[in-house]
Structure formats: structure tokens, C-alpha cells
Amino acid sequence: MTHAAYVAAAWAIGVVGPAAYAVVVLLRGRRLSRSVPASRRRWLTTGDEGDDGRAGGR
Amino acid sequence: MTDCDAKLTGGGGLAVRLRGAVCLRGAFPALTGVNLNVDEGEAVLLRGPNGAGKSTLLRLCAGLAALRAGEGEVLGYDLRTESRSVRLEVGLVAHHMMLYEDLTVVENLEFWARLSGASANQAHVALRSLGVEERLHEVKLRKLSAGQRKRVSVAAVAMRRPRLWLLDEPHAGLDASGREALNEMINLARRSGATVLIASHEGASAEAVATRTIHLAGGAVWPSAPSTPDPWPATQPTATPSTADPSTAAQPKATPSTAARRRWRSRRLSARP
Amino acid sequence: MRSLLGLPARPASKAAEAPGHTGSRSTKLLGLALLAGVVALCLFAFVFSPPDSRTGPEGTPIGQFDAVRIMYVHVPSAVWGYVGFGICALGSAVYLLKRSAWWDRLAHAGAEIGVVFCGISILTGMIWGRPVWGTWWDWGDVRLVTTLMLSLVYLGYLAVRSLAAAPAARESRSAVLGIVGVVLIPIVNRSVDWWEDRTLHQKSTLEELRIEDLTLFTLVLGFLVGGLAFAWLLIHRFRVAWLDAEAENSEMLAAIEERRSEASTLNGTVAQEVAGTATEAEGTGTGAEGAGTGAEGAGTGATGATGREGTGATGRERQMEASRR
């Protein structure tokens, strides 16, 4: 494969970057979830299905 | 939250009407639920320790600080939706001078007069009544003493002829004659129907003009002493808690009745597991 | 791997009650689809699709060879990054019109994900440029420079969001920044475009490549997988923003309660001035406990402090909520 190092570096950034960001977001969500009661997290109370992220009304 | 809220929409005779007003300064809750009624024509003295929320309360009444929660009306205008109308009719003397250091006294006053639609003549009248001497008119504000600046900044408010005066430590830094001039100006305004709110640590000077005193602590109104006699009976009746208006029941005016207190206590105890 | 993180093992005991994370069933399905998509994309990008080996008129090779595989990451992340900025601008505009907290949180989530995706796009673009153009950074490349400028604008947006301020103030300020940023896109693009008369970036990557079917398909697949990742991140980031605001709100309520109870201890001194009510100080001092008495706490007889304390926590909370909307 030509340019193997470049391709590997680019894919590493492209996959690890969002993954690391996702981890940060998830961990932050978990930490914050502890301090917010479940009743204030609408995506839990409206049932587990069909929630499109519109948590908490408008 | 209580039945007194239902009465909020009915205006009439109240210059300030606050219910559960919460105000933030940055992320700090400066006001934590103020309930306050001020009749038109009253002169109310706000007292309380540093950081009690006096300045923020005045800024709120001026329409400058935003309500985070609760409701409020000033001069019949809703603080949330009509703050611009409120601002046009109030005058605020704040800690900072609200004047430009590099302009002269007259330049400052004429700028504010023209910006807010008052006449330059009104500015001169206001300066004269506060005892700012003629020779100081062309002096840059930077070169004035603290007391003289205070007089100028009061004059800048007075010339707008506000219906509601909001004075934050107005007597601080003034000498005896200055205080006298200021009190006279306040009384003059009240005789023409204006309402006055004064935040002050200096009891004596401010009490001379106040019709009643309200205590603030921790960002809320604390039950206050009965009002002192009014030295300048204004056009409006000054007896504040008229029995006709049940909304004043929520205002900490006098000692809570013992029955109410007992009721509340027993409820509190029964709420415990 | 992202999907695995999206499928945390639920704590067995209180699973149904209140799982302590921002996931829901739909996001888990989304995460599964994303995982499958990443695997498929890897297969297509590295196994099925051919390298770009074209030859010019004189028989010299002009293709990008295997560097074309970088495109499957670079192009989708750029496009979805721009979508993130677009969402931020839309959310900001609606926020300013309707003062709706929902749109504000959405704008925040969009901006942050936009910056992440655009950052990836810039980095992979540079890595692609080195072997193909022979330079890490080319000033004539319109899209690279535009994307960088735009990322900087939205970094400023995130900077303003990170500052401690009253929530309403922070929301208005960042909303203005969010709108200005997007209005700039066409202008920055035009100005950099004209900056160099020729531009290294082909007018359309697809045309220029004269792509074989499989390469085109892989690129489209890259867009889809990028979209899944974008949606998954957006939902979770939105929920985190929502939780953040909730936590901030309850902190504020706690600060208010604390300030009020601190006031009642302070009131030893005030109460002395207020002769008639001096004995009230300890009666209302423990106001926080009064929360349980409910909304009827301020009946007709209860005055001032008593009534307020009684309704304090519940009533004020409702009002704060109302004011946030």
C-alpha cells in the first residue's frame, strides 16, 4: 500500500477523535446524571423507546 | 404559588409590586425571592447588611437587572416585558457615578438631558437646587471632590423628573449641607407625587425622609418595624397595609399573628417522617 | 467501539428506575448501527475499493493511489462539521426569536460537534495534502482555510459558553456569535476562493476523481456512517447540555436556600432592631425544612417569612422552570 503511514494516521484521527469525544460526553453525562433526578431527564420518563433526543420538552 | 399571586394583575396605586423576585448577579443569587409592595408616594428606606441585596433590588426596580424568577411590576409596567417603559420613568443614583470623568459638569448633564429628552434648562435648575456652585460648572468631573460628584449625579437624575426615585447610598460622601439639599429634593419630588426607594446605611439622614423602613437580609425582605410617621404627607395615603388589599398579607409588614405561626409550626413538625 | 460505549452495562438494581447515563433505547440502536457501519466502512475502504491509479495523457501516474482512502474520512467529517455549525446557527436564531432553552442546548451541541468534526477534517486534510500535493498546508486551498477560520469562530463560541455568567446572559451572547459565524461561511469561502485564482482543491472531488463505482459507493457509505456518528453524538451531547443546565439550576436553588438560611442566622442583629419581631428569628430560621408543607403553606393568616418559607422550594422551582422556557 502506498502512503500507508499517512492513511493510518488519518484513519486513526478520524476514528479515535470522535471515539474519545464520545467517551468524554458519556462520562460527563453519567457524572451529571447523578446530580439530576430522573424526573428531570425526560428521555427516561417518556419511556425507553422512540426518543429522538428531544429531551425535556422545549 | 399562593392566592395572593392572583391579585398581581390588578394594578392601581402601587409603584412597586414584587412577588418572589429572584435576581442573579453573574451566577450569584443576589435576590432570593423578594415580596414587596410600595404605594405610590411612599418613601421607603431599605436597610440591611452589606450584600443583603439592596443595590440589586434597586437595579431590578429600575428595569436594569433581569428577573430570573418571580414577578414584578413597577409603575404599572411589567418588569419582564415592559422594562423599557420602566426605565424611562425611574431615576437611579447608583454607587458608580454614571457620569463621564473627562467631561465637564455641564457637558455631562446636557448630554444626559438631551439623550433622555429633557431640556438643558432643567439641568441647570437641578444643579442649582443641589447647591453645585456656578464656578464648578465648567470643571471636568475628574477634578471634583467625591461630595460634589455625588451632587452632580443626583442632579443628573433629578432633571429627568422621575416618577420613581431609586437612591443607592445617596447620602454617602455628602456633607451636612449636601444631605440637607438632597433631602429637600426628595421631599420636593414626593410632594409632586413621586415615590422614593432609598438604600442606606446612614440611618439618620435617610430616616428623615422615609415613611417606613424595610429590612433586607440574604436577598429577601425581612419583617420590618411599623412605619415611622410621615413627615411629608404625600398625595397618596401613606398607611401602607390597607385592609382592603389582601395581597399585602404576604408582605412582611408586622408581626405574624401567633395563630398563623403556631399553625405553620405544627405543619412543619407533622411533615417530618 | 463508540457503540460499545453507548451500551453500558446497566446497574442491575436500579436499572429501570434511573439509569445514570444519557442513553436510551433509540440511541443504543443508533450506536449498534454505527458500529456495524464503521466495520462495513473499514471493509470497503481498505479491502473492496481500489486505490486511485489513473494515468495522465503521457502515461505518467496522476492518481492519489492509496491516499484516496483518507478521503472516506476527510470528506464526510467536513460535511458533517458544517452541518453542526448550521445546526448551531439555526438553534441560535430560534433561541433569539423564541427564547427557548431547547434550541439553545441544541445550538451548543451542534457547535461543539461541529468543531470536533471540522478539526478532524482539517487534520486529515493536511495529512492527505502532504503526499498528494506535497504540502501540509496550502493557502490556495479554499476549503481548508475556510474551515479553519470557521472552526476558530466556533471555538470563540465555545469559549463564551464556558464562562461563568447568568444563564440568560450567556445564552444571548452565544446565540449572537452562533449566527454571525454561519453568515460568514459564504463570505469567507468567496474571499479565500478569489485569493488565489487557481485553487488546488478540485471544484468537485467526485468529478475530478472520475470515480469507479466502488469508490463512489465507499464515499457515500462514509457519509452515512459519519451521519450516524453525528446523530449519536448530537443526541448525547444535547442531553449532557440539558443535564448541565438542570444541575446548574439545582445548584442555583441550593445557593438561594443557603443564602436565605444564612440570612436568618444573620438576622440576630437585624431582629434586635426590629423590636416586635425579634422572637421570630429562630422560628423561621429552619426554613429549608418547611418545604414539605406544600403550596398551601401561605394561607390567609401566614405572613411574610412564614409563607415564603413554606412554598419556597416547590414554588420557586416551578417559577425558575417557567422562566427558563
Next chain:
Amino acid sequence: MRSVLLIAAKDLRIELRSRVFLYQVIPFAITTLVLLGFALDADRAALRNFSSGLYWVTVMLAALLTAQRSVSLERSSGAADAIRLSGVAAAKIFAGKSLALFVYLIVLELLMVLGIVVLYDATLTDAGLAAATAVVATLGIAGAGTLYGVLAAGSGVGETLLPVLLLPVLAPVLISATRAFGDALGASSVNGWAWFGLVGLCSLLYMLLGGLSYGPILEADS
């Protein structure tokens, strides 16, 4: 309109009195021009070629200072509150403050044209284009500076936040004004008037957005 002029005249009068502009901003601009000359090794040909770019970079940096000054003038004295109490519409306050900023910057730019002619050996071949570009670009810079100045100052860390927010947003103005100026200085052969059009579009947008969003920003500032 009257209040716009009042506010602008007040700002200019204060500036004349305090001499911050005369003794701080203008020396800053000259120093920057000289330093950039040193940085390019005083290579006459290079300096002449790059004079338009160096010129606009210096203008941007000076604009940061003046925008900050324009805001702190109001905030330090508490006059920002007083202006809100006067009930003047936010868009008019914005126009007044921008107008004052525009006047300072135009004066500064005139002096700096002399500066690049003397220091960088630039020759003004198309004065009309240069003047038109300067006026239009400065309108945009003044508008964006006024809006972002208040926005940054309200958040409490204005000194560091303002450059981060303002400079990326002004990038298109920098690019297009540099190109148009390059043509006006005879340093490049691009069509300067086309670039002038782009500058105009930017400035129009800044003024429009500034006028619309100054109110919400000012209200947030409490």
C-alpha cells in the same frame, strides 16, 4: 438620528480630552509598522509588496484597542447603565458608538497611509480605490468591534476574549481589503474594485447583524 450623533459626539469629545487615542493608539500603530519592517528584515522590495497586508493587520490590531477603549469608557463609569436608562433604542446606541469608532479609525488610517509611504516605500497609484476601500472596510470593522466589544466586556474577561472573537470574524475584511489595497498601491494586478465589493458586502452584514443583535447583548449585560 439625533441621539446617534449625540453619542458619537460625546465619545469623540471624551477622546479629545483624554488623549488616549493620540498618545496610545497612534504610537501603537507606528510601533507595529516599524516592528513589522524589522521582522521582514527591512527588505525594500518585500515591504513594498506586502505593504497592503501589513497595513491592514496593523489596522485590525489598533481596532482591537479602540474597541476595547470604547467599551471601557462606558463601563468604568457606569454610564452603560445610564444609557440604557435613557431609553434610547439599542440600534441607535450601536450606530452612535460605531460612528465614533469609525472616525478614530479613519484618522488613524490616514496617518498610517503616510506611514507606509514613508516607511515601506509604497506608492498610492489609485487614491480613489484606496479611500473607498478604507471607508467601507472601516465601517465594517467599527461595527463588528462595537458589537463584539460589548459582548466580550459583558462576560468579564474582555481583554483576552475580544481578540479571540473579533479577529476570526474580521478575517474576510482583512483578506479583501488587503487585495483591494494591493491594487490601489500598484503592488498587485488583481481587480481591486471586485474586492472592494466584497469588503462592502462584509461591512453591510456586520452593520446589519450588529444593529439587530446589539439589543439582546446589551440586555444580557445586567
